[in-house]
Amino acid sequence: xxxxxxxxxLIDAQTAFxxxxxxxxxxxxxxxxxxxxxxxxQSKKVLVVEAGPGEDIQLANYEKSVERFYTATAKDGNxxxxxxxxxxxxxxxxxxxxxxxxxxxxxxxxxxxxxxxDSSYTRAVGGTTxxxxxxxxxxxxxxxxxxxxxxxxxxxxxxxxxLEPYYRTAENEMGVSGNVEDQHYxxxxxxxxxxxxxxxxxPSYLDKVVAKDVNGMTVNLGEEEFELYIRSTPQARNxxxxxxxxxxxGYKPRSSVSLHQxxxxxxxxxxxxxxxxxxxxxxxxxRRTLKxxxxxxxxxxxARCVASKVNIDTATGRxxxxxxxxxxxxxxxxxxxGTVKAKTYVIAANAVETPRLMLASGLQGRNGLMGRNLMxxxxxxxxxxxxxxxxxxxxxxxxxxxxxxxxxxxRARQAAVRYSIHNDGWGWATGAPHTDLDHLIxxxxxxxxxxxxxxxxxxxxxxxxxxMIEVLPDESNRISVDDAYRDALGNMRPIVSFDxxxxxLETAAFSRRLTKQIYARVGAExxxxxxxxxxxxxxxxxxxxxIRGGNHWAGTHIMGSDAGSSVVDSQQRxxxxxxxxxxxxxxxxxxxxxxTTLTLAALCLRTAETILSDLVRD
Amino acid sequence: xxxHKIKNIDDLHRYIYAAMQLEHATIPLYLTALYSIKPGTNxxxxxxxxxxxxEEMLHLTLVCNLMNAVGGKVDMSQKGFVAQYPTMLPxxxxxxxVDCQPFSQKAxxxxxxxxxxxxLDDGSATIRRKSAPHPVLxxxxxxxxxxxxxxxxxxxxxxxxIEDGLRVLHAQIGDELFSGDPANQITSEYYxxxxxxxxxxxxxxxxxxxxxxxxxxxxxxxAHIFDEDGEIAHYFRFHQLFAGRYYQExxxxxxxxxxxxxxxxxxxxxxxxxxxxxxxxxxxxLREQATNFNRxxxxxxxxxxxxxxxxxxxxxxxxxxxxxxxxxxxxxxRQPLNDDGSIHAAPTFEIDAVLEGGA
Numbered sequence: 001x002x003x004x005x006x007x008x009x010l011i012d013a014q015t016a017f018x019x020x021x022x023x024x025x026x027x028x029x030x031x032x033x034x035x036x037x038x039x040x041x042q043s044k045k046v047l048v049v050e051a052g053p054g055e056d057i058q059l060a061n062y063e064k065s066v067e068r069f070y071t072a073t074a075k076d077g078n079x080x081x082x083x084x085x086x087x088x089x090x091x092x093x094x095x096x097x098x099x100x101x102x103x104x105x106x107x108x109x110x111x112x113x114x115x116x117x118d119s120s121y122t123r124a125v126g127g128t129t130x131x132x133x134x135x136x137x138x139x140x141x142x143x144x145x146x147x148x149x150x151x152x153x154x155x156x157x158x159x160x161x162x163l164e165p166y167y168r169t170a171e172n173e174m175g176v177s178g179n180v181e182d183q184h185y186x187x188x189x190x191x192x193x194x195x196x197x198x199x200x201x202x203p204s205y206l207d208k209v210v211a212k213d214v215n216g217m218t219v220n221l222g223e224e225e226f227e228l229y230i231r232s233t234p235q236a237r238n239x240x241x242x243x244x245x246x247x248x249x250g251y252k253p254r255s256s257v258s259l260h261q262x263x264x265x266x267x268x269x270x271x272x273x274x275x276x277x278x279x280x281x282x283x284x285x286x287r288r289t290l291k292x293x294x295x296x297x298x299x300x301x302x303a304r305c306v307a308s309k310v311n312i313d314t315a316t317g318r319x320x321x322x323x324x325x326x327x328x329x330x331x332x333x334x335x336x337x338g339t340v341k342a343k344t345y346v347i348a349a350n351a352v353e354t355p356r357l358m359l360a361s362g363l364q365g366r367n368g369l370m371g372r373n374l375m376x377x378x379x380x381x382x383x384x385x386x387x388x389x390x391x392x393x394x395x396x397x398x399x400x401x402x403x404x405x406x407x408x409x410x411r412a413r414q415a416a417v418r419y420s421i422h423n424d425g426w427g428w429a430t431g432a433p434h435t436d437l438d439h440l441i442x443x444x445x446x447x448x449x450x451x452x453x454x455x456x457x458x459x460x461x462x463x464x465x466x467x468m469i470e471v472l473p474d475e476s477n478r479i480s481v482d483d484a485y486r487d488a489l490g491n492m493r494p495i496v497s498f499d500x501x502x503x504x505l506e507t508a509a510f511s512r513r514l515t516k517q518i519y520a521r522v523g524a525e526x527x528x529x530x531x532x533x534x535x536x537x538x539x540x541x542x543x544x545x546x547i548r549g550g551n552h553w554a555g556t557h558i559m560g561s562d563a564g565s566s567v568v569d570s571q572q573r574x575x576x577x578x579x580x581x582x583x584x585x586x587x588x589x590x591x592x593x594x595x596t597t598l599t600l601a602a603l604c605l606r607t608a609e610t611i612l613s614d615l616v617r618d
Numbered sequence: 619x620x621x622h623k624i625k626n627i628d629d630l631h632r633y634i635y636a637a638m639q640l641e642h643a644t645i646p647l648y649l650t651a652l653y654s655i656k657p658g659t660n661x662x663x664x665x666x667x668x669x670x671x672x673e674e675m676l677h678l679t680l681v682c683n684l685m686n687a688v689g690g691k692v693d694m695s696q697k698g699f700v701a702q703y704p705t706m707l708p709x710x711x712x713x714x715x716v717d718c719q720p721f722s723q724k725a726x727x728x729x730x731x732x733x734x735x736x737x738l739d740d741g742s743a744t745i746r747r748k749s750a751p752h753p754v755l756x757x758x759x760x761x762x763x764x765x766x767x768x769x770x771x772x773x774x775x776x777x778x779x780i781e782d783g784l785r786v787l788h789a790q791i792g793d794e795l796f797s798g799d800p801a802n803q804i805t806s807e808y809y810x811x812x813x814x815x816x817x818x819x820x821x822x823x824x825x826x827x828x829x830x831x832x833x834x835x836x837x838x839x840x841a842h843i844f845d846e847d848g849e850i851a852h853y854f855r856f857h858q859l860f861a862g863r864y865y866q867e868x869x870x871x872x873x874x875x876x877x878x879x880x881x882x883x884x885x886x887x888x889x890x891x892x893x894x895x896x897x898x899x900x901x902x903x904l905r906e907q908a909t910n911f912n913r914x915x916x917x918x919x920x921x922x923x924x925x926x927x928x929x930x931x932x933x934x935x936x937x938x939x940x941x942x943x944x945x946x947x948x949x950x951x952r953q954p955l956n957d958d959g960s961i962h963a964a965p966t967f968e969i970d971a972v973l974e975g976g977a
């Protein structure tokens with residue numbers, strides 16, 4: 001494993017606890033890695049702390065993860081990773097449909113409900129980008145001003161236009177494939193002549209078939225009429241470099257990460273298991289950024305090191321150190337303890353783990369907002385069978401979607417939404433194609449050539465449209481901790497309290513109606529059904545729905561323009577602890593209808609500038 | 619060992635065609651070794667072989683660009699383009715046989731011999747020479763019919779002859795030499811590998827740069843392990859498999875100090891060396907599958923040629939064919955040929971037969 005290698009950036013606990021750093025970064029996900037890279041590039045002495053086992057920097061280890069996924073019987077988002085009691089992550093198999101008042105504590109995350117969230121995250125080098133799908137959507141300008149424009153939610157203390165240059169840097173850092181021409185909707189704006197680093201992922205055959213019947217379709221929402229179009233979705237996945245990028249300089253795609261020359265992953269090959277793991281590393285994950293940081297020589301990296309307590313000087317409010325527990329064996333709780341020290345601290349452990357750590361340290365904040373305003377996208381899945389084969393199961397997962405409802409006057413009354421066409425059939429909803437095989441054998445009694453034919457016919461016609469619905473910040477949706485729930489290392493586990501309000505469920509109802517219309521237009525037979533027995537089941541206006549989590553945890557250390565009503569300022573600096581930055585989607589004041597990664601990356605690029613000027617000044 | 623000098627455009631085209639054959643010649647060898655490794659094993663060895671095969675394809679594509687640049691026609695679907703294995707390859711004074719064979723220490727030794735830099739022997743290599751007479755090998759004979767004496771030469775001299783030819787012709791007719799349509803050039807949008815940039819060739823300087831890359835980088839003219847771009851020469855990439863370690867910056871030849879390379883030499887399909895159609899019974903499944911393989915490979919070469927003839931956007935389709943070829947490789951390699959399973963089937967690369975419409 002990594003500790004046996006000669007790479008000098010990998011250090012032991014002794015070194016971590018006895019070195020004075022400029023900055024300590026808790027978490028090696030995309031937020032932490034981006035900040036580490038920006039600081040290291042200016043020769044700041046950085047320590048990156050990772051709770052996970054710290055493997056997978058080498059190609060061989062990464063491929064072991066791919067094998068682990070292939071052979072896993074339960075293929076959830078974390079299927080590529082071994083169970084690690086010392087730094088656990090949420091697993092799909094642990095979720096249940098909660099009954100009234102019931103608490104589900106059988107998994108790492110304690111679910112208080114009322115709605116059980118089946119979202120997860122990853123505690124490994126590179127964080128959740130190790131299993132994310134890779135969509136790289138910008139938020140639209142209205143998303144930053146929900147309160148002013150629509151009278152709901154909150155305003156961000158920063159605007160789309162202020163963040164826009166950082167979006168471009170993030171798109172470069174992560175390597176985004178997309179066509180700017182497809183992105184002119186909902187007020188999105190780009191500088192004249194801007195193109196993405198790589199050309200869009202080619203629309204799938206299914207995208208084209210749906211577009212034939214859907215492009216130009218109109219729908220009414222509130223007082224407005226919207227025209228719908230199938231547009232290509234920008235994503236952080238290697239495609240054909242755009243020769244016009246960067247004033248004609250072009251772009252060289254980054255591929256696999258390793259300590260030796262590896263050169264895999266130059267292009268997406270069409271594998272369908274983007275979630276949870278790209279077999280060829282064509283999908284961006286934060287190890288690329290982390291590797292850049294480590295190559296500067298200014299970064300120390302310690303894995304198997306779990307931050308357990310943030311220590312504060314009560315007089316000044318400044319952080320004086322972060323206590324950590326360092327384990328050597330994933331299966332044994334034995335660990336050494338020590339404190340990492342720096343001038344500035346960055347906690348970038350994701351929107352669940354960051355507030356968990358703060359709360360476990362007794363730092364809920366004077367306004368008690370730490371951990372509150374938890375947001376995640378509410379996903380409604382719908383699925384159908386197309387009249388003729390459309391070649392499902394050829395990746396990447398989603399190449400196109402419908403963006404036209406990402407903003408509008410209706411947001412005063414109900415949530416915005418975007419739709420994705422899935423190239424992987426009914427997988428997310430039903431567990432296809434494995435479940436199709438079971439069904440054809442058990443219920444249709446097929447075998448031999450007939451079974452093969454039926455399987456091919458059935459699976460190759462599967463279409464799934466997911467409806468990604470905005471959830472507004474609500475203080476009662478939150479992460480909390482309790483002494484009763486601790487992990488193997490003795491750290492407190494996160495408790496989730498979550499519910500999806502009517503504001504979002506109205507749009508779920510609207511989306512069900514719209515997708516029925518879409519399926520009718522393309523001649524598909526609707527197979528969607530929601531069962532009260534499923535995790536995420538809700539009833540709204542007498543109709544059944546099942547809400548799936550989007551894995552876009554956010555809002556739990558919300559940013560704002562005053563200390564009374566937020567946890568961090570627009571630079572993600574803690575109001576109460578001036579040398580502490582809480583970085584990641586937890587800072588976001590709204591989630592709109594964009595996957596959080598690109599936006600949090602832009603925020604962190606901006607934050608890095610502030611940290612640098614702090615260090616220069618001090 | 620002097621070569622017929624390039625005196626006119628036809629000479630130049632013939633030489634470049636020979637270069638195309640040369641660059642293609644190692645691809646079936648490396649792919650056969652690569653796909654004989656049992657899937658799920660030997661990840662590092664697979665990557666090393668794969669990267670080298672992909673880099674050879676880069677060189678091949680660069681040579682096609684050169685052919686197009688000087689107004690020649692790229693056609694890899696001609697009879698005789700694909701070598702027939704085993705083939706005799708020259709090594710200075712002697713020849714040695716190169717077999718199409720599964721992954722093994724013997725195979726890697728042979729590959730190292732193919733890629734061996736000339737001046738590793740005298741150990742004095744500190745200067746990069748553009749045209750060192752190092753003994754990489756050619757499976758083709760541009761002047762076989764005209765002058766049987768001239769059918770052995772080294773790649774260094776070979777590319778030097780092309781470079782000289784370009785200079786001579788450029789002195790005669792200037793930039794008219796580069797009469798090819800720039801739209802035929804394959805650029806790096808359509809091709810990807812770590813092995814270097816695929817650049818358009820449109821004039822003398824881009825032509826010389828490309829020749830530089832082809833002649834130096836892959837075959838490793840000097841004893842330097844890493845080239846200017848930080849890429850490891852093929853010879854040393856192969857050596858990593860023997861040494862069981864990766865090379866790092868600063869290492870000396872034969873003394874890699876990088877992370878370990880785990881090789882399981884036994885986790886290999888015992889594919890028949892230099893398999894022939896006649897190894898498979900008439901009317902058998904294997905005969906059909908072997909034919910399908912050759913057809914798919916011929917199709918691949920046809921698609922590549924098509925892309926190189928003014929349809930660069932079709933290059934990715936040709937690359938897609940490689941996935942089909944990989945499947946067909948495994949289909950053959952998995953199947954035992956004899957009763958005790960000590961020999962398995964393998965592709966035969968008898969492409970000419972398929973082109974005739976026979977077999």
